[in-house]
Amino acid sequence: MSDKLHVYENDGIRVTYDARRCVHYAACVRGLPKVFNPRKRPWVAPDEATADEIADVVERCPTGALHHHRLDGGAAEEPDIENSVLVSADGPLYLRGELELMGAYTPNSSDAILRARDKLRCHQLLAGQGIGLPTTVFGDNPDDTDDLLRLLGKPPHVIKLIEGSQGNGVVLAERLSASRSVIEAFRGLYANFLVQEFIAEAGGADIRCFVVGGRVIAAMKRQARAGFAVLSVPHGALQGFRAAADADLTTTMTAMGEVRHVAAGVEAWLANGRLGFRAGGSANTIGETRPAGSVGATAALTKGFHINVSATAGRDETVKGWSTSVSLVF
Numbered sequence: 001m002s003d004k005l006h007v008y009e010n011d012g013i014r015v016t017y018d019a020r021r022c023v024h025y026a027a028c029v030r031g032l033p034k035v036f037n038p039r040k041r042p043w044v045a046p047d048e049a050t051a052d053e054i055a056d057v058v059e060r061c062p063t064g065a066l067h068h069h070r071l072d073g074g075a076a077e078e079p080d081i082e083n084s085v086l087v088s089a090d091g092p093l094y095l096r097g098e099l100e101l102m103g104a105y106t107p108n109s110s111d112a113i114l115r116a117r118d119k120l121r122c123h124q125l126l127a128g129q130g131i132g133l134p135t136t137v138f139g140d141n142p143d144d145t146d147d148l149l150r151l152l153g154k155p156p157h158v159i160k161l162i163e164g165s166q167g168n169g170v171v172l173a174e175r176l177s178a179s180r181s182v183i184e185a186f187r188g189l190y191a192n193f194l195v196q197e198f199i200a201e202a203g204g205a206d207i208r209c210f211v212v213g214g215r216v217i218a219a220m221k222r223q224a225r226a227g228f229a230v231l232s233v234p235h236g237a238l239q240g241f242r243a244a245a246d247a248d249l250t251t252t253m254t255a256m257g258e259v260r261h262v263a264a265g266v267e268a269w270l271a272n273g274r275l276g277f278r279a280g281g282s283a284n285t286i287g288e289t290r291p292a293g294s295v296g297a298t299a300a301l302t303k304g305f306h307i308n309v310s311a312t313a314g315r316d317e318t319v320k321g322w323s324t325s326v327s328l329v330f
Contacts (some may be wrong), residue, residue, distance in 0.1 A: 003289075008044035012051035012072040015044055015058060017161075019192050020118050021065035031057035119162045120194055135160075138194040143181050148195055155179055156198040161191055170262060172198065223248070240269040251286060259287045265294075274300045282316070290316040 006017040034048045053105040058068045068077050085095055115121050123136055138150045158178045159171045173179040186193045210218040227246025245264040265280025278296040283291045290315030299307045311322035
């Protein structure tokens with residue numbers, strides 16, 4: 001989680017890993033899982049394959065997070081001769097090559113992009129300018145967990161993936177045991193993360209500022225949603241029933257116009273809590289309502305490991321579609 005390169009080697013090859021550049025495209029894991037396994041430590045095991053096999057997979061990394069140096073006299077890694085674009089399904093475009101050196105126009109430099117998507121580096125830069133920030137700690141040693149939590153003080157704690165965005169990869173842990181469990185789970189996935197104090201006085205709101213040339217030229221306020229839920233007591237085959245409703249407290253501008261949503265839904269669990277079903281609806285309270293409905297299901301493979309499937313349809317193009325995910329429950 002620091003700026004240092006992680007190095008893994010044997011007699012034939014040295015592999016370096018730069019966590020700041022990694023976006024978890026996982027070409028390495030898919031290409032050679034016996035060598036690149038984020039569930040193990042160290043997560044790179046060069047003794048599990050030949051140097052040629054490892055070099056071939058390392059060179060598929062679209063971001064340059066992985067590089068290799070041959071120690072057995074094999075062919076050296078060569079820079080890209082041509083610029084390339086890799087298109088990922090429902091995701092970003094990966095541009096690789098010497099774009100800046102060739103004078104190609106890029107609205108943001110590569111260094112700026114690296115800083116922007118690294119929460120730890122952003123915090124360091126902001127703190128260097130005297131901007132007040134929540135107490136933030138990080139560590140890349142499993143033995144650091146108790147020290148990290150001791151530095152933060154009493155929960156709640158906010159645990160964030162360093163590369164996360166749009167609220168993804170952010171966990172609010174309200175108990176010390178939950179904080180410890182989430183930290184150990186992230187470490188088990190070899191994920192880079194930081195832990196922060198929870199600012200209760202903010203009331204779930206924060207302000208994002210757009211700064212150009214040392215001046216704030218635009219700002220927006222983000223507000224957490226308000227809502228309530230009603231839970232039933234487990235009874236017979238029905239292991240749990242929940243009805244919930246929530247609403248946005250602020251107006252947000254999107255490509256579809258201004259939105260301020262209200263939503264409601266129900267959830268029920270069957271088969272001793274191993275199978276859940278959900279249904280809900282939402283509507284915009286400003287201008288065109290654009291109603292949308294959703295359905296979903298969850299299968300609990302184990303007590304803490306869930307697979308989720310959901311689909312949303314309706315007139316709101318900003319939420320329309322389907323998704324699958326896995327989740328850890330503590």
